[in-house]
Structures are given as C-alpha cells and as structure tokens.
Amino acid sequence: MEITAVRDLTFTYNNASSPALKDISLSVGRGELVLVCGPSGCGKSTLLRCLKPVLAPKGERSGEILFAGSPAEQLDERRQAEAIGFVSQDPERMIVTDKVWHELAFSLESLGASKSVIRRRTAEMSAFFGLDDLFCSDTATLSGGQKQLLALASAMTTRPELLILDEPTSQLDPISAGKLFDAVKKINRELGTTVIISEHRLEEVFPIADRVVFMREGRIVCDQRPQEPDLSKLDSTALQSLPVPVRIWNGLGGEGSCPLDVSSGREMLAGMLDKEKEYSVPLRSFEVKKEIAVEISKLRFRYRKESSDVLNGLELAVGKGEFFGILGGNGVGKSTLLSVIAGQKKPYCGKLSVNGRALVLPQEPSSLFCRDKLIDDLSEMTSDRELISEVIGLCRLKGLEGRHPFDLSGGELQRAALAKLLLARPDILLLDEPTKGTDQLFKIQLAELIKALCDRGMTVIAVSHDVEFCASYCDRCSMLFSGELLGTASPQEFFTGNLFYTTSAARMTKNLISNAVTADDVLTALGRSIPPTENILPTDKLYKKSETSNGSVKKKKLSKLRLFARIASLAMLAVSAAGCMELIPALKDKKLLPYIMLTVSVIFAAFSFSDGKTAPHTKSKRKKPTVKSVICSLSAAVLIPFTVYAGSAFLNTGKYLFVSLLVMLEAGVAFLFIYEGRRPGTRELVTVAVFTAAAVAGRLAFYMLPQFKPVLAVVVISGAAFGSQTGFLVGSLSMLMSNFMFGQGPWTPWQMFSMGLVGLISGILFGHGIIPKRREIIALFGFFSAVVIYGGIVNPSTLFIMHNEINAGTLAAVYSAGLPLDIIHGAASLGFLYVLAPSVLKKLDRLKAKYDFFE
Known part of the structure; x- marks a missing residue:
C-alpha cells in the first residue's frame, strides 16, 4: 500500500522562466526506503518539499500529490506535523530553541503532549542518537554535524509515518554519517517508518535503499532497485556519482552480480585477481616548497577563559601553491582553525604567520550574500564584467544570475559563494566543506580549478568530511584531533594507513592492491583505462591583481564627505533633542524652535545615512x-x-x-x-x-x-x-x-x-x-x-x-x-x-x- 504518490507533477517557481519539476510521477509504498539522487539543482529538494504541503515552495503547480490516499493539501497542520517528518540540508534553519533538550521537546510541546510523554520521548531520542552528553548544551555551541543529528532526532520525536531527509549527511564526518545511516536503517527496518532521502554521498545509503530514483533537469530518468542496476540509462555525471564498488564493477565490464558495499566489492576483487601476482599503484609524492604561505607554531585557542583549548599547541606549515586537506570529526575545531588563519579569531598563545591575504568560504555560505540578485553580489567584488562572466562559467552559475541567493539549492549556493571569493582574488583560499551539497561533476571541476589556481601560486586549505575528494585531489592531508594536526602525509600514505577514516577503495583493496585509495587507482592497477574529463580552466585574468581605479578613489572621497555629513546630522539631532527636553538654557524660551530644528536634523540625517538613491x-x-x-x-x-x-x-x-x-x-x-x-x-x-x-x-x-x-x-x-x-x-x-x-x-x-x-x-x-x-x-x-x-x-x-x-x-x-x-x-x-x-x-x-x- 502506498503512503505517498506524485502524479504528473509539474512545478515552476514564482518569477522563474522554466519549470523546476517536469511531469514527475512517483509512488512510495509503506515501509520503503527510497533514495533520490542527481546533480545539484536537478529538483531533488523541490520534490521533497512538495511532499509536505506546509513546506512546499510557492509557484505554479499542476498534477496531484497524495498522502495515505488523500490529497496532501487537505491535511491540517497538526496531522502534517505528526505524520510527516522533514530534515533539511541546512539544520541552522530548523533549530529554533536555545537548548538541545528544548529542541527535542519543541514539536511535542507544540502538539500539546503531556509532560510525561515529552520527557520519555526526548530521553529516548537523546539516547538513540547519542546526544546524552549534549542534552543540556546550548544549540549555538554545536558543530554543523551535531546540529544535523539534533534535527533528525527532533523530527523523530513525533513518530512520523513518513520521514523525509534532504541530504542529512552534508555536514557529517564519515564515521558520524555511518552512524546516522545505521540509525536511519534501524528506523526503517524495525519501526516500519517510510524514508525518502536525497543524498550526494551514496556509499552508505545505496546498499540499504529499496529503490533508487535518478533525476536530471527536473525529470525522473531512472527508477530501479539498486541490486539490479541498469547503468545504460545514466549519463557520465550520474555514473561518476555512484558508490565506488559499483563504479569499479562497471569499469571492469559490469559482468556478474553488482557489489553494493565494500564487503561484496572485496569478494568480487578477490575472486578475479591472480593470487600469484602483486598489484600496486605508484606512490604520488609531494614536496613542500621553500616559500611558506601559512606557518603555525605552538598555537593555542579557546573560546572562553574557563573553557578548554580547542586548538592545543597546533603545528602547521603549508607551502605556496599547495592544496592542503584537513579532516577530522565533528566539533574538533576544523572551522575554528580556518577562522584563526583568516584573522577572524585571535589565539592567546603561539605563532601565526600568513603570507598574503586569506579569505574563507564558511560552512554556511549564505552569510556571504546580502543582495537581492546573485549578479549584484558578484558585481560587488569587481567591475570587470568579463571576469565575472568567466567565473560564472567556471562555477556553473549560468542562468542563475537573476535569482535571489537564498532561493538557490544548497549546491548552487556553495558554488555561488566560491565564485564570490574567487572574484576577490585572494592569495590564500580557505574552504570549509567546499563539496557540501555539490554533485560529482562539480567536484571534478572544482578540483581542476583548484589545481590551476595552485599552479599559479594560490594556496588552498580545505577542511572536509569528503574523504574521497581529499584522497583524489589534495597534495597532503592531515587529521585534526584533540587540538593537534596528526599524521600529515600524502593522500595515499594518509588513507592507506587508516582503518576507519579512509576511502571505500582503500578498504576494498586492503591486502589486495597496494596504495589504492580511489576507484581510478583500482582500475589503473588492473590495467583499465580511465576516460579523461573535460574541464573549463580559468584564464590568466583570474590571477592578476586589480589596481585601484579612479572610480574607487572618487568613491573613497565621497565616503569621507558622507561621514562628515553623518557626524554633523547626529550633532544636530543631539542639540535639538536636548532643546526639546529644555536642557539648553538658550532654547528654553524658544518654544517651537527646538522642534523645527529636530525636524530639519532628522530629514538631514535621513539623507546622509541613506544610499543616496531610490532602490528599485x-x-x-x-x-x-x-x-x-x-x-x-x-x-x-x-x-x-x-x-x-x-x-x-x-x-x-x-x-x-x-x-x-x-x-x-x-x-x-x-x-x-x-x-x-x-x-x-x-x-x-x-x-x-x-x-x-x-x-x-x-x-x-x-x-x-x-x-x-x-x-x-x-x-x-x-x-x-x-x-x-x-x-x-x-x-x-x-x-x-x-x-x-x-x-x-x-x-x-x-x-x-x-x-x-x-x-x-x-x-x-x-x-x-x-x-x-x-x-x-x-x-x-x-x-x-x-x-x-x-x-x-x-x-x-x-x-x-x-x-x-x-x-x-x-x-x-x-x-x-x-x-x-x-x-x-x-x-x-x-x-x-x-x-x-x-x-x-x-x-x-x-x-x-x-x-x-x-x-
């Protein structure tokens, strides 16, 4: 029996020129776990939000959406809150209270549950998701991954019949992501909760899914069981996004049973390799240049005087033109380290040397945008229209220039934030989860772009939970643990030396193929050719530092004049206000003069503090x-x-x-x-x-x-x-x-x-x-x-x-x-x-x- 069904759904956002969803038909049975995947911006989040009417985006819609056999629009808000749980890819927008325990209890309080029920269910969810140690913590102090876990636990307190997850692991490290997927599997298999999940990280969720739905450009192109994949219907982008065991199986000819996880992948490789022959991949070494871009020695940082150190005697040296990857669990201080390097936070002890201007791409890229149109935000960085057009192409933003930044999908917003930073042309680029919410094609293009930037002298430091990305493209990797960077080495040495914090390919090939950490490494070791990827590389214009133009000098002079006008207007306001309150003896007998002065000074202040033009x-x-x-x-x-x-x-x-x-x-x-x-x-x-x-x-x-x-x-x-x-x-x-x-x-x-x-x-x-x-x-x-x-x-x-x-x-x-x-x-x-x-x-x-x- 189906719990939700979509029939001939077409949806167009308000003011959009083309539909975000086109003729979507999908039926989900009770107790199923359905995976929805596809490139960033293909309509996954839009489709999932349409399934819960209270969260559905506004626009022109045709077609039908059913829940439990009835039109979804007829569900009252209480029924929706109880029966349909939703966890978005941005937990910041879902958390509404100041304490973890209160966030867990918020939904039940809103539904009028009794105190005993609230206490029992919040305790149950806290224990189930491992939030006991954070139960009384402030939600503002949680890391991105911890907030995502809290959002999922909060959604489950109402015991929903349908649980919708929109990229729930986008901010989780591999170990935490594995635990979350284990919890999702347990919720689905043991409790019978129907789960619909969209995800770019398919390694863990692909094997447990009952069905996999592939989307492209607002349409469903493939709906099939993962155990019997028909890869002929998928384009190269979709093939690149498949789990490593499936990609290796397809690269080896796609014969026999398709392995869905590491265990079955190892069995496949063990059965086809010659036991008398040694298989290996040449080591890729990296030598740090003499010119150091970032050097840190014995650095310590803490948020409060009475708290413990987040960074504890940290040591780091990154050469100019290097792509350095930092991995680690949730809440260990990776984002804090980037903030310290960028000068946003000051350590209380140690040495920090930064050779050049450093800019950081935050974990919440929405904080970089303040305009109503994406093109206006990008134009703030430079007046060079050719350069803006080039960066828009590099970051795959064509057609999105007129959109509001907050209306973009998670992956599109991530690319837009990167474009804005690139237009500033920093010497050191600090990336906080740069692949969050992005598809495999953009990861490849991003890596090629970073490589080109590094070849021209830019230094890139990225913190990421995406071990596959770091293993494939970083020059060196390191793990942040207990406030220190440990095990700094090349990706092959780093990941082959780990048991848990490593790639699927490394786990599949352990003791079978030496130094293999990616799917391409495995196929290369087995003599298979890797098709080249086509990428758009930046021109020299992106690396040239812009000189101060006459226009900017004029703007600076105008800003000084406006500053003087603001100071004068505030002084007039203070004098006239004091006169109205009879604090100035000379104005006591002038009954109307202080009020006339106040009116004039307010008007003068309004003009001086405004932008000087009427916004359209x-x-x-x-x-x-x-x-x-x-x-x-x-x-x-x-x-x-x-x-x-x-x-x-x-x-x-x-x-x-x-x-x-x-x-x-x-x-x-x-x-x-x-x-x-x-x-x-x-x-x-x-x-x-x-x-x-x-x-x-x-x-x-x-x-x-x-x-x-x-x-x-x-x-x-x-x-x-x-x-x-x-x-x-x-x-x-x-x-x-x-x-x-x-x-x-x-x-x-x-x-x-x-x-x-x-x-x-x-x-x-x-x-x-x-x-x-x-x-x-x-x-x-x-x-x-x-x-x-x-x-x-x-x-x-x-x-x-x-x-x-x-x-x-x-x-x-x-x-x-x-x-x-x-x-x-x-x-x-x-x-x-x-x-x-x-x-x-x-x-x-x-x-x-x-x-x-x-x-």
Missing part, C-alpha cells in the same frame, strides 16, 4: 480591494467616528469609559470575524507577531526620547507590504503590547485605533497599488500620519478622558498643545521610513512572492 521596486499591481478590506475600512472610517461623536454629544458622565470600550470592541470584533474567519496560515501569523515585536522593541529602545519612536514606521511598512488587515493588526497590537511596559489606561484603545488606522490606510494606499512605493512618498506619508492621523485622534481623546467640554475651541487647544510632540513623532517617522523602507520592502516583496501569502 517591483511596481505593485493595482488590485481591487477585497470585501473584507472594505468592511474593515467602513468599520474604521464610519462606525468608530460616529461612536466618538455620539458619546460626546449624548453622554454626560463616565463617557470616556463607555466610549473607549465601544471603540475597542468595534475595532476588534470586525477583525476577529474577518481575519480569523479566513484561517490565516502559520507564516502569516508569525510575520504579524514579528512586526509587532519589532514595533514594541523600537518603542522601548527610544523610550528616553519623547515621541521619537520607530513604531509608526514599522506599522506603515507592514501595511504597505502585506495589506490593510495586517497593517491594522500590527498597529493596534503594537500599542496594546507596548503599553504593558508604559502603562495601560483609558488612552490605550485610542492609541490602538489610531495606530491601527495608520496601518490600514497604508495597506489601502500602498498595498493595493493606489500610490507607488517610492521612498519619498512613503516617508511623507509617515510624517502626515503622525501629525494628522495619530495626533488628530490621540490628542482630542484627552477631552474624553478628562471629562472636558468638547467643542471646536477645546479641540483646537488640545491639538495645538500636542503639536510639537507630533512634529517630533512625524520627523522621526519620516527619517526611519526614508532610511529603512526601500530595503525592507524589497525583502518583504520577495517574501510574499516566495511564500504567496497575505491579502
């Missing part, structure tokens, strides 16, 4: 307001003002209490039925909560400056980005929640309504495209909203609260009395919106396009 926005499509938005608008614009008027005209005593209650009910009840009635999704509720929290935090951060707050700016942005309903909610909730710190009272409903009205009008004007989202227009709207809308409602509310007579004279008096503070409020809102609105709205527009939610 995608023009909003003119949408017809929904019926719900019209009802909300009528409620706010008609019913509430009428209530205020009726209260002032017909009620004589205690009017503020009753009228305030009516205002709050009228503002809240309509939204309660409308907003909750359409069942907003989790992403939408979280976004509303985040904006509300940002507004509250902004009000608290600027509490010492009267009315100089970013709250209104946050509300305007939320309405402009997500529509009138969201704008009203963020505005009203911001005032309600922040008043728990500033003091609740009869003024709270008035503040809630007025700030909510600002968000609602912002949503109608900007969210529906009536007014374009230009920087100047949004900033002026913020000033107008603070002075006219918020001040025009909150200031007169004083008459209700104080039981005063309401007429034109008293209204004018209370409004004019609060006008100076309203001007400060408006000036602050103008400044915050002028600086923040363009960049924030860009990112929020992308969020809407990617996840397709809100009005």
Whole structure:
C-alpha cells in the first residue's frame, strides 16, 4: 500500500522562466526506503518539499500529490506535523530553541503532549542518537554535524509515518554519517517508518535503499532497485556519482552480480585477481616548497577563559601553491582553525604567520550574500564584467544570475559563494566543506580549478568530511584531533594507513592492491583505462591583481564627505533633542524652535545615512480591494467616528469609559470575524507577531526620547507590504503590547485605533497599488500620519478622558498643545521610513512572492 504518490507533477517557481519539476510521477509504498539522487539543482529538494504541503515552495503547480490516499493539501497542520517528518540540508534553519533538550521537546510541546510523554520521548531520542552528553548544551555551541543529528532526532520525536531527509549527511564526518545511516536503517527496518532521502554521498545509503530514483533537469530518468542496476540509462555525471564498488564493477565490464558495499566489492576483487601476482599503484609524492604561505607554531585557542583549548599547541606549515586537506570529526575545531588563519579569531598563545591575504568560504555560505540578485553580489567584488562572466562559467552559475541567493539549492549556493571569493582574488583560499551539497561533476571541476589556481601560486586549505575528494585531489592531508594536526602525509600514505577514516577503495583493496585509495587507482592497477574529463580552466585574468581605479578613489572621497555629513546630522539631532527636553538654557524660551530644528536634523540625517538613491521596486499591481478590506475600512472610517461623536454629544458622565470600550470592541470584533474567519496560515501569523515585536522593541529602545519612536514606521511598512488587515493588526497590537511596559489606561484603545488606522490606510494606499512605493512618498506619508492621523485622534481623546467640554475651541487647544510632540513623532517617522523602507520592502516583496501569502 502506498503512503505517498506524485502524479504528473509539474512545478515552476514564482518569477522563474522554466519549470523546476517536469511531469514527475512517483509512488512510495509503506515501509520503503527510497533514495533520490542527481546533480545539484536537478529538483531533488523541490520534490521533497512538495511532499509536505506546509513546506512546499510557492509557484505554479499542476498534477496531484497524495498522502495515505488523500490529497496532501487537505491535511491540517497538526496531522502534517505528526505524520510527516522533514530534515533539511541546512539544520541552522530548523533549530529554533536555545537548548538541545528544548529542541527535542519543541514539536511535542507544540502538539500539546503531556509532560510525561515529552520527557520519555526526548530521553529516548537523546539516547538513540547519542546526544546524552549534549542534552543540556546550548544549540549555538554545536558543530554543523551535531546540529544535523539534533534535527533528525527532533523530527523523530513525533513518530512520523513518513520521514523525509534532504541530504542529512552534508555536514557529517564519515564515521558520524555511518552512524546516522545505521540509525536511519534501524528506523526503517524495525519501526516500519517510510524514508525518502536525497543524498550526494551514496556509499552508505545505496546498499540499504529499496529503490533508487535518478533525476536530471527536473525529470525522473531512472527508477530501479539498486541490486539490479541498469547503468545504460545514466549519463557520465550520474555514473561518476555512484558508490565506488559499483563504479569499479562497471569499469571492469559490469559482468556478474553488482557489489553494493565494500564487503561484496572485496569478494568480487578477490575472486578475479591472480593470487600469484602483486598489484600496486605508484606512490604520488609531494614536496613542500621553500616559500611558506601559512606557518603555525605552538598555537593555542579557546573560546572562553574557563573553557578548554580547542586548538592545543597546533603545528602547521603549508607551502605556496599547495592544496592542503584537513579532516577530522565533528566539533574538533576544523572551522575554528580556518577562522584563526583568516584573522577572524585571535589565539592567546603561539605563532601565526600568513603570507598574503586569506579569505574563507564558511560552512554556511549564505552569510556571504546580502543582495537581492546573485549578479549584484558578484558585481560587488569587481567591475570587470568579463571576469565575472568567466567565473560564472567556471562555477556553473549560468542562468542563475537573476535569482535571489537564498532561493538557490544548497549546491548552487556553495558554488555561488566560491565564485564570490574567487572574484576577490585572494592569495590564500580557505574552504570549509567546499563539496557540501555539490554533485560529482562539480567536484571534478572544482578540483581542476583548484589545481590551476595552485599552479599559479594560490594556496588552498580545505577542511572536509569528503574523504574521497581529499584522497583524489589534495597534495597532503592531515587529521585534526584533540587540538593537534596528526599524521600529515600524502593522500595515499594518509588513507592507506587508516582503518576507519579512509576511502571505500582503500578498504576494498586492503591486502589486495597496494596504495589504492580511489576507484581510478583500482582500475589503473588492473590495467583499465580511465576516460579523461573535460574541464573549463580559468584564464590568466583570474590571477592578476586589480589596481585601484579612479572610480574607487572618487568613491573613497565621497565616503569621507558622507561621514562628515553623518557626524554633523547626529550633532544636530543631539542639540535639538536636548532643546526639546529644555536642557539648553538658550532654547528654553524658544518654544517651537527646538522642534523645527529636530525636524530639519532628522530629514538631514535621513539623507546622509541613506544610499543616496531610490532602490528599485517591483511596481505593485493595482488590485481591487477585497470585501473584507472594505468592511474593515467602513468599520474604521464610519462606525468608530460616529461612536466618538455620539458619546460626546449624548453622554454626560463616565463617557470616556463607555466610549473607549465601544471603540475597542468595534475595532476588534470586525477583525476577529474577518481575519480569523479566513484561517490565516502559520507564516502569516508569525510575520504579524514579528512586526509587532519589532514595533514594541523600537518603542522601548527610544523610550528616553519623547515621541521619537520607530513604531509608526514599522506599522506603515507592514501595511504597505502585506495589506490593510495586517497593517491594522500590527498597529493596534503594537500599542496594546507596548503599553504593558508604559502603562495601560483609558488612552490605550485610542492609541490602538489610531495606530491601527495608520496601518490600514497604508495597506489601502500602498498595498493595493493606489500610490507607488517610492521612498519619498512613503516617508511623507509617515510624517502626515503622525501629525494628522495619530495626533488628530490621540490628542482630542484627552477631552474624553478628562471629562472636558468638547467643542471646536477645546479641540483646537488640545491639538495645538500636542503639536510639537507630533512634529517630533512625524520627523522621526519620516527619517526611519526614508532610511529603512526601500530595503525592507524589497525583502518583504520577495517574501510574499516566495511564500504567496497575505491579502
């Protein structure tokens, strides 16, 4: 019986020119373990995410996805959380709490499990995955591999029927990866949990899979049992990615039973080798050059004074033009060592000599990107368009230039990060897991590129769990253990001397073929020819250091001028703010002058701190307001003002209490039925909560400056980005929640309504495209909203609260009395919106396009 099925699925991302998935049909039975493999960017992650609707990417989709015989879209979120577990290739995006034990318990807490059930299941998962020693640790202190194990353990606490794993071993060392696959096999075989896994590292998972699905360019090209492979359907790239025993079997003619693991591979070789003959591979030696690029002596580093050393008397010498590989278990300090060499962390003892500029490719490459398009990020490194085009070709990024970096797959993002570093043309390139999430073809191309760079004098140091890559291409390898580098030697000497931390080929050929550490070594020793690979090598332009151009000098001069303008604007702000608080005697008698000075200084500061140009926005499509938005608008614009008027005209005593209650009910009840009635999704509720929290935090951060707050700016942005309903909610909730710190009272409903009205009008004007989202227009709207809308409602509310007579004279008096503070409020809102609105709205527009939610 099938647990999930995909029928004729075609999927295209929003704003994408071609489909990511094309006519996919796949059926998975209960209890099966299905391996999905293929080159980076072929659609593996997209397909897996489509199987869990709450994680499915947004775009145009056709076809059908079933779970347990019913359409997957009909599953409620609770059922999805319980029945479908998902572990992504990036555990950083999955871990949401600060402690390991809390992360294990988080899913069960969210589902409302009892305390006893939570304690029992978290203890069980902790023991099963070997997390006992880390149970009370901070999640921020875990290594990448430990976070991946934690993510898998957390997914299993709900006892899912279907477990989806998206490259779970991308950050694990070989021993930890083996343990994880053993756990996955046990989960599948003993518990009957269906497992669908995508993976580039096939050595361990290929033998335990019931079926293997090969994908290429968004299509399924092959779906078969691994025990009976039909390799004729696979191209050269797919053949290169197969496990070493399968590749050797295919290279030897593909006759007889196909070996899937090292044990059966040894039996195959032992049965075909001549016992009277010795087989060996010539040793490849490497001599370190006299010119040293990185030299470390007796280096020690620790994160905290009271903690133990991560690097303990470490010694290292890497010659210029060398490709040096560092291996080791999770959490031993490999990434820390690269950070020390790059100068990002400082050791407390020892000698470190770095000859040249060193740049590091981090384990989380997303940290290198800050633009909305990949091409913009790459263009930051150099203005040479030919060089950018060359590096894009070298890193296989053609066609991805216009994509947002965060929308790329794991392998594509890894290649993009490498491209950005190459454009900087460093002397020393430090790579932290460079092959993570990449396919075999790119590994070969990356190795050829590194070799070409090293031949021209660049030094490359890589830390990696990919023993096959290090064995095939590094000049020397070493193992980091207990803070020291041990066993530094050539790859053949290093890996043939290890029992566990070695390659599949070395284990297969132990005592059969000497010095063989790769599949190509085995085939060479047996007299088989190795087909050459075609690679695109870099031109000399990549190695030439760029000289400072006149344009960069001009930019530096402009930056000095802008720095002076910023200092001057901050000084003006300080003087005017002090004048408003009557701290400057000369300005005490000048009632309006300090406020005028503050308004001018805020505008001046906004221009000096901005980028000097209006960032381009995608023009909003003119949408017809929904019926719900019209009802909300009528409620706010008609019913509430009428209530205020009726209260002032017909009620004589205690009017503020009753009228305030009516205002709050009228503002809240309509939204309660409308907003909750359409069942907003989790992403939408979280976004509303985040904006509300940002507004509250902004009000608290600027509490010492009267009315100089970013709250209104946050509300305007939320309405402009997500529509009138969201704008009203963020505005009203911001005032309600922040008043728990500033003091609740009869003024709270008035503040809630007025700030909510600002968000609602912002949503109608900007969210529906009536007014374009230009920087100047949004900033002026913020000033107008603070002075006219918020001040025009909150200031007169004083008459209700104080039981005063309401007429034109008293209204004018209370409004004019609060006008100076309203001007400060408006000036602050103008400044915050002028600086923040363009960049924030860009990112929020992308969020809407990617996840397709809100009005």
